[in-house]
Amino acid sequence: MTHLFDPLAIRDITFANRVFVSPMCEYSSTDGFASDWHFVHLGSRAVGGAGLVLTEATAVVPEGRISPQDLGIWKDDHIEQLARVVRFIHEQGSVAGMQLAHAGRKASTYAPWAGHGTVPESEGGWKNVVAPSAVAFADGYPMPRELSIEGIQNVVSAFAAAARRACEAGFRVIEVHAAHGYLLHEFLSPLSNQRTDAYGGSFENRTRILREIVAAVRGSWPEGAPLFVRISATDWIEGGWDIQQSVELARQLKELGTDLIDCSSGGNVPHAKVPVGAGYQTQFAEQIRREAEILTGAVGMITSPVQAEHILVTGQADAVIIARELLRDPYWPLRAARELGQPISWPVQYLRAAPEGSQARVPVDLKNLESCFEEQHAIPER
Numbered sequence: 001m002t003h004l005f006d007p008l009a010i011r012d013i014t015f016a017n018r019v020f021v022s023p024m025c026e027y028s029s030t031d032g033f034a035s036d037w038h039f040v041h042l043g044s045r046a047v048g049g050a051g052l053v054l055t056e057a058t059a060v061v062p063e064g065r066i067s068p069q070d071l072g073i074w075k076d077d078h079i080e081q082l083a084r085v086v087r088f089i090h091e092q093g094s095v096a097g098m099q100l101a102h103a104g105r106k107a108s109t110y111a112p113w114a115g116h117g118t119v120p121e122s123e124g125g126w127k128n129v130v131a132p133s134a135v136a137f138a139d140g141y142p143m144p145r146e147l148s149i150e151g152i153q154n155v156v157s158a159f160a161a162a163a164r165r166a167c168e169a170g171f172r173v174i175e176v177h178a179a180h181g182y183l184l185h186e187f188l189s190p191l192s193n194q195r196t197d198a199y200g201g202s203f204e205n206r207t208r209i210l211r212e213i214v215a216a217v218r219g220s221w222p223e224g225a226p227l228f229v230r231i232s233a234t235d236w237i238e239g240g241w242d243i244q245q246s247v248e249l250a251r252q253l254k255e256l257g258t259d260l261i262d263c264s265s266g267g268n269v270p271h272a273k274v275p276v277g278a279g280y281q282t283q284f285a286e287q288i289r290r291e292a293e294i295l296t297g298a299v300g301m302i303t304s305p306v307q308a309e310h311i312l313v314t315g316q317a318d319a320v321i322i323a324r325e326l327l328r329d330p331y332w333p334l335r336a337a338r339e340l341g342q343p344i345s346w347p348v349q350y351l352r353a354a355p356e357g358s359q360a361r362v363p364v365d366l367k368n369l370e371s372c373f374e375e376q377h378a379i380p381e382r
């Protein structure tokens, strides 16, 4: 039986526990650079004891940002600020991971608190919004331009180059974002992909770009470091992407070196009826884990320690990936461990508040990966 606070080893990385911080856009960057906000926001959750802290969707090209304020990793200049955040996370005994993303037809839109729909160029938006097909997400969203074959290959290369930069910044996990109606999900789903070339039509064609990206990222990412993929396991709508296709995709991504599928859902059509409730997406993590025989993360409305523990003990997933509850309480893992009566290390500065017998935090053990990372600089030529 696996418990919430059991370590999880994937390749050469051992996560101290199975509480992972879900990627969350912070809309707090200028020109893609990490800011003090990222340092404190991500750092706090590492202090709180999560085993893995994932960054928000981080754009691999500037036109792949959801909003002008998104985090980015499309140029080497971004590395230094990110490296500062990474160092702090690792000092706290947590592992730093980066979610790599391209927003596709949902790019150049407002931060949720700033407006709705397309940001005009006068406010920092851009016209170069791309997608598999010229189909807009909804009223008020940009009409995307259909990506050419060359454009697709440039996206694949951009993911690989971004992984190489993430590696230089010190990240030890990459998560490819293929969920929530962003570019890669748009390719997967027949609702947004109407292409008639090698990237549209059949299941094999619709999944091709994601398979190419996973292969390219794996090629520019150290052998010993984990690679995750986040998918929307279903579009929640007849005729769309569904769980059976997700299982088959997971099998194929595993063959290409993916270690864990982060099982989310929805986001590709505005009118889907999503039965939101406690743990409403956990069923997908369970089915993909069982049928594709790959590690999975459960995400969505996981809020209580007992609920999280139940998901693991019953073998529905290998980790719980938590978003909003970790905004409400960045120290949720410390609290959960107390409630479940399981030992967890505390920052040495806070030990006087810890349950009796608690150990002091030690930096995460990155084993022999340092030298492995130093050797890894090649960006695959295309």
Ligand SMILES: Cc1cc2nc3c(=O)[nH]c(=O)nc-3n(C[C@H](O)[C@H](O)[C@H](O)COP(=O)(O)O)c2cc1C
Pocket (backbone or CB within 6 Å): 022, 023, 024, 025, 026, 055, 056, 057, 099, 177, 179, 180, 230, 264, 299, 300, 301, 302, 321, 322, 323, 324, 325
């Ligand atoms: C503020 C906020 C920002 C988010 N940004 C991202 C993101 O950058 N990438 C992503 O895959 N999901 C993003 N999500 C979705 C979450 O990662 C998570 O899948 C979702 O909130 C459900 O989990 P929860 O019920 O624990 O919040 C975001 C959610 C929130 C609340």
